[in-house]
Amino acid sequence: MLSLEEIFQARNHLVPYVYHTPLLHLHALDPLLGCQVYVKAECMQLTHSFKIRGALNRILQLTPEERARGVVTASSGNHGRGVAYAAKMLGIKATVVIPDHAPAVKIQAVRDLGAEVILCDKPKRFAIAEKLRDEKGLCYIPPFNDYAVMAGQGTIALEIFQDLPDPAAVLVPLGGGGLTSGIATAIKGIRPETRVYACEPARIPRFTVSLKEGRPTAVPQVDTIADGVATLCPGDKTLPIVRDKVDRVIDVPEEALLPAMKLLLTEGKVLAEPSSTIGLAAIQSGQLTFRPEDKVVFVLSGGNVDFSLVQKL
CATH class of the missing domain: 3.40.50.1100 (Rossmann fold)
Incomplete structure (x- = not known):
């Protein structure tokens, strides 16, 4: 707990x-x-958004080797922006999987921070992020769990x-x-x-x-x-x-x-x-x-x- x-x-x-x-x-x-x-x-x-707090606290605890591999997350928008902001601040490559019907302002904000954005059907976002974690060795930053x-x-x-x-x-x-x-x-x-x-x-x-x-x-x-x-x-x-x-x-x-x-x-x-x-x-x-x-x-x-x-x- x-x-x-x-x-x-x-x-x-x-x-x-x-x-x-x-x-x-x-x-x-x-x-x-x-x-x-x-x-x-x-x-x-x-x-x-509040999401920068949790995303940054998690990313700050990564080892140098984990940071070098880059991070990935799934998000409806705000968590992805938090991860992208934290990654840019710390010089880490970030990939964010976002539902294709998320508000455009949220999608663009993630892109503007330099993260790679992958759009998908909403129910598939977590599975896609976890697949990228497994295939590319990225560190997964959970949005809540x-x-x-x-x-x-x-x-x-x-x-x-x-x-x-x-x-x-x-x-x-x-x-x-x-x-x-x-x-x-x-x-x-x-x-x-x-x-x-x-x-x-x-x-x-x-x-x-x-x-x-x-x-x-x-x-x-x-x-x-x-x-x-x-x-x-x-x-x-x-x-x-x-x-x-x-x-x-x-x-x-x-x-x-x-x-x-x-x-x-x-x-x-x-x-x-x-x-x-x-x-x-x-x-x-x-x-x-x-x-x-x-x-x-x-x-x-x-x-x-x-x-x-x-x-x-």
Whole structure:
């Protein structure tokens, strides 16, 4: 299992490289969501996503011989950009396998960082990355199912507590579970009374299904506008942590996602991708309520948004 000590070690690794992102109290949203609304703006992080934390923490632990071989990963976009950025920073060759229908802004950002991009059907991305690992001897950087990656993501919680010592709850977007596992481990290790809610798209309820089954269980491929949390199956490392340290997994309806993104942009004046605003959507859709005095932190996991999507708002 992931330890709190590993997350503190990850913070020491990452401090020279990543931003301590702002924790913003969006007062205008307080009466609209019925609580004191704080957002952890990872959309303002390097690469405009939290993914740089886990990717870089994992890559920094490679040996010189492993770095010389190069790295490969599979990603819906943000993790690939994080790997590409870290690899460029450290002078390592990177290959990123991305679904061909991922947002163009995410694909281009990976290319702009000098990584080789391989486009494929979404369900095949992990198998292709693992095949490249085996055939070319590349080092695979998992997007979520890796303790070093989770530890890097958990540094977000350490920053939250630096800026706000007593949050009542933290709402986290739930994809493969790396972000949630890291944050939940840190929160429950430091302040157990702070509740952790993990929010996944109702169209792809892979954690709800897997928790009922008692094992990682894949769900059918269905399109969702929350592409950043569209993983079909939890990891065997992330599922037990989510089971043991998350207070509740919430399946958020698709129709609530764009209104939440719009609310954050128009009233909060913050632009984030739909995956990031899924916690706001959980409240707007009535699945979660708080008291007006509760300090609630919403992790805005990324801000890599195609302008065409903004126009749809």
